[in-house]
Amino acid sequence: MSSEENIRLIAGDAELTVTPGNGCRISSFRVAGTELLRQGERYGCFPMVPWCGRTGNGRFRSGGVEHRLPVNDPPHAIHGTGRDTAWRTARTGRAEAVFTCELGEPWPYTGLVTQTFALNEDSLTLQLGVETYDDSFPAQAGWHPWFLRHAFPDGKGARLDFVPDWQEERGPDYLPTGRRIGPMPGPWDDCFGMEDGVDVTLTWPERLELTVKSRTEWVVVYDEQEEAICVEPQSGPPNGLNTHPRLVTPIDPLEISTTWSWRRPA
Structure with a gap:
């Protein structure tokens, strides 16, 4: 299936649109007709892979080798x-879908990333898996x-x-x-x-x-902008390629999931 074709999932009054051609991000998420995600090609909800947040000076080491990444948020x-x-659409249904993308340049290793979406009437579960084709690497x-x-708009x-x-x-x-350190008051662009x-x-x-849950320990909260609040579960802290390397090996892929669940007040 063409990576340019948007995929729409529906369960009850929840609607999800995935845009595989633009980073396999959720471009729209509506509950009872209300859009809950900031709109625009850079926004929605995008996967962070094969690293999360900032990697210091665009450099990380794997074994004795230093690698350089594109500096897209200087330094x-x-x-x-x-x-x-652009991701490939592997499978779709009325309320679930699976997408894949190949790892490669400018990332220095080859591998496969799989992202899965499963929508229910009152929850959404997202999964990411990172596999290597050859050498082990931190991710x-x-x-x-x-x-x-x-x-x-008419509410708080x-x-x-x-x-x-x-x-x-x-x-x-x-x-x-x-x-x-102990948690400090916001606003934040911080990892907890x-x-x-x-x-x-x-x-x-x-x-x-709406509650965001994940078995991982780390979450970045970014609420410095008036338009949106970002709640980012991730498998390690920013700069984790250097400080908390999690090796992806041929027999041990990296897997992470998160679930958003929602309810209306009684």
């Missing part, structure tokens, strides 16, 4: 290559949703609720220093740790409550 490389790639995976702060802006166990101290270069797994709730008062 760093940010959010991986998956969001800039990360996660998602970067842009939830609309003011999804309901979204409220963010979560209880992290720690915050990764952010240096002046916007990279974690390696020090864990949750030992029992990511559990973050967005509430549009009197309208909708």
Whole structure:
């Protein structure tokens, strides 16, 4: 199937549009007709793979070899290559779909990424898998949703609720220093740790409550813009290729999932 064809999933009054030709991002997510994601070709919700957030100065080491990545957020490389790639549609149904993309230049290793979407009437589960074709390599995976702060124009802006166990101290270069500190007040462009797994709730008062959960420990929260709030579960902290390398090997792929669930207040 052409990667340029958008895929629409439906379950109950929930509707999801995936745009494989633009980084396999969710370009639209509606509940009962209300759009919950910021619109635009850079927004929606995109996969971060094969790294998440910033990789310091666009450099990382694997074994004794230093690799350089394109510096697309000077002086760093940010959010991986998956969001800039046209993905292949592998399988679709009324409420689920599977997409793949090949890893390669400018990423220095070859492999395959698979992203799966499963929509239900009150939840959405996303999965990412990263496999290698040959050499082992460090990698990360996660998602970067842009939830609309003011999804309901006649209602109040979204409220963010979560209880992290720690915050990764952010240096002046916007990279974690390696020090864990107590959670600081926002606004944030920061990584937090949750030992029992990511559990973050967005509430549009009197309208909708949406919870983002994942078994991973790390979540980046970005709420410095008035338009949107980003809640980004990911398999490691920013600059994790250097500080928390998770090796993808021929017998051990990297796998991560997240579930968004929602309910209307009684």
